[in-house]
Amino acid sequence: MRVVLTGGGTGGHIYPALAVAREISRQEPQATFLYIGTKNGLEAQLVPRAGIPLEEIEISGLKRKLTLDNLKTLWKFVQAVSASRQILREFQPDVVIGTGGYVCGPVVYAASKLGIKTVIHEQNVVPGLTNKFLARFVDRVAVSFEESLAYFPRTKTVVTGNPRATEVIHGDAEAGREFLGVSSDKRIVLIIGGSRGARAINEAALDLVPRMADDLQSHYVYVTGEVHYEAITKALQEKGELPRNLTVLPFVHNMPDVLAATHVLVSRAGASTLAEITALGVPAILIPSPYVTNNHQEKNARGLERAGAAEVILERELSGETLHKALTSLLKDQERWASMRERSLTLGMPQAAANIYELMRQ
Structure with missing residues (x-):
C-alpha cells in the first residue's frame, strides 16, 4: 500500500497523521509513505524525525474577512494544487489522508480530482475551514467527537476518535x-x-x-x-x-x-x-x-x-x-x-x- 499523509502547522495536525502511519505499518509492514507539508510548519521537523519522506508545497491560510491577502492566497492555492498533482502522479498513492491545517486543502483536493481515495480527519468539535471545504470532495470523513457529525455529510462521516489516542497507549x-x-x-x-x-x-x-x-x-x-x-x-x-x-x-x-x-x-x-x-x-x-x-x-x-x-x-x-x-x-x-x-x-x-x-x- 502506498499512502500520502498531509496535515500541518501544529502538532495537533501532525501527530494524528503520524499515528495513522504507524498503525498502517503495524497492519501492513510493506506500506510506503510520503508526507506533503510546508517548510514553515512543525511538520518540517517532526516528519523527518519519524523517518517519513517529506515533500513541501507553498500555501497559506485564508483570512476570515475579505482582504488583498486572500486573493494572493487563492492564487497560491491554485499553484499548490498543480504542485500536489505532480507529486501525487509521481508517487501514485492508493490513498491520501489529511489531518487538517491549510496544507491539506490543495493536496486532498488534487487527490480527489485525480480519482485517488481520500480520507480526512477532524480533531476538534468544531471543524476548521479546510476540512469544511474538503468534505464535499473526499470519500470519507473521520471525526473525533459525536458533536462534529452535524458539520459533515452524514453518509460519509464516521466517529473514529483521534488516532493520537492509539499512539499513547503504547507509552512506557x-x-x-x-x-x-x-x-x-x-x-x-x-x-x-x-x-x-x-x-x-x-x-x-x-x-x-x-x-x-x-x-x-x-x-x-x-x-x-x-x-x-x-x-x-x-x-x-x-x-x-x-x-x-x-x-x-x-x-x-x-x-x-x-x-x-x-x-x-x-x-x-x-x-x-x-x-x-x-x-x-x-x-x-x-x-x-x-x-x-x-x-x-x-x-x-x-x-x-x-x-x-x-x-x-x-x-x-x-x-x-x-x-x-x-x-x-x-x-x-x-x-x-x-x-x-x-x-x-x-x-x-x-x-x-x-x-x-x-x-x-x-
Missing part, C-alpha cells in the same frame, strides 16, 4: 521516568503549553515555581515550548536556586512515555492532547487557548469538565495562585483524583487509529 511509564530522571515514588505533574508553548501558561508556571518546593511528593516537569525556552530559563535563573523537584525542557519528543508516567497534566485543550489523556486516564487542569478559531479548545475542554475528567481554568482567570490552588486541591484529594481518572478513561478511544485504518480500507 518506566521509560518516561528514566528519561526524566524521576523515581517511582514521586508523582509527576506535567505542565505544557502545546507544541509551540503558551505564554499565559508559562507566566503562571513561573509564578508557581517558588511553591513547588512545598510539594516534595511531586516532581514538576515544565515544558516551555522551544520558542520560549531561552527566555524562560533566563527568568528562572533570575529567581535564584530552583526547586530540586523541577525539570525544565523545551520540548518532549517521547511524549507517550512521559504521559504514561504523568499523575496530573496542566495544558491547553487541543484535541490531540485530550485524546491522549482520555486514552490513559490522566486527570487534567485545562487552560483552553482563547485565540483559536470558533473557540474550539474551550468547547473541547468543557466536554471533559462536564464528564468529571478535568478542571477548566480560562486564560483570563489564570495566574500562579489559581493554578496552585487547583493543583493543590487535586493532589491532596486522592479520591477525587481516582474519580477523574476513571471518568477520563470512559471517554477514551484507544482504538482510534485502527478505526481510521478500517475506514480507509472500505
Whole structure:
C-alpha cells in the first residue's frame, strides 16, 4: 500500500497523521509513505524525525474577512494544487489522508480530482475551514467527537476518535521516568503549553515555581515550548536556586512515555492532547487557548469538565495562585483524583487509529 499523509502547522495536525502511519505499518509492514507539508510548519521537523519522506508545497491560510491577502492566497492555492498533482502522479498513492491545517486543502483536493481515495480527519468539535471545504470532495470523513457529525455529510462521516489516542497507549511509564530522571515514588505533574508553548501558561508556571518546593511528593516537569525556552530559563535563573523537584525542557519528543508516567497534566485543550489523556486516564487542569478559531479548545475542554475528567481554568482567570490552588486541591484529594481518572478513561478511544485504518480500507 502506498499512502500520502498531509496535515500541518501544529502538532495537533501532525501527530494524528503520524499515528495513522504507524498503525498502517503495524497492519501492513510493506506500506510506503510520503508526507506533503510546508517548510514553515512543525511538520518540517517532526516528519523527518519519524523517518517519513517529506515533500513541501507553498500555501497559506485564508483570512476570515475579505482582504488583498486572500486573493494572493487563492492564487497560491491554485499553484499548490498543480504542485500536489505532480507529486501525487509521481508517487501514485492508493490513498491520501489529511489531518487538517491549510496544507491539506490543495493536496486532498488534487487527490480527489485525480480519482485517488481520500480520507480526512477532524480533531476538534468544531471543524476548521479546510476540512469544511474538503468534505464535499473526499470519500470519507473521520471525526473525533459525536458533536462534529452535524458539520459533515452524514453518509460519509464516521466517529473514529483521534488516532493520537492509539499512539499513547503504547507509552512506557518506566521509560518516561528514566528519561526524566524521576523515581517511582514521586508523582509527576506535567505542565505544557502545546507544541509551540503558551505564554499565559508559562507566566503562571513561573509564578508557581517558588511553591513547588512545598510539594516534595511531586516532581514538576515544565515544558516551555522551544520558542520560549531561552527566555524562560533566563527568568528562572533570575529567581535564584530552583526547586530540586523541577525539570525544565523545551520540548518532549517521547511524549507517550512521559504521559504514561504523568499523575496530573496542566495544558491547553487541543484535541490531540485530550485524546491522549482520555486514552490513559490522566486527570487534567485545562487552560483552553482563547485565540483559536470558533473557540474550539474551550468547547473541547468543557466536554471533559462536564464528564468529571478535568478542571477548566480560562486564560483570563489564570495566574500562579489559581493554578496552585487547583493543583493543590487535586493532589491532596486522592479520591477525587481516582474519580477523574476513571471518568477520563470512559471517554477514551484507544482504538482510534485502527478505526481510521478500517475506514480507509472500505
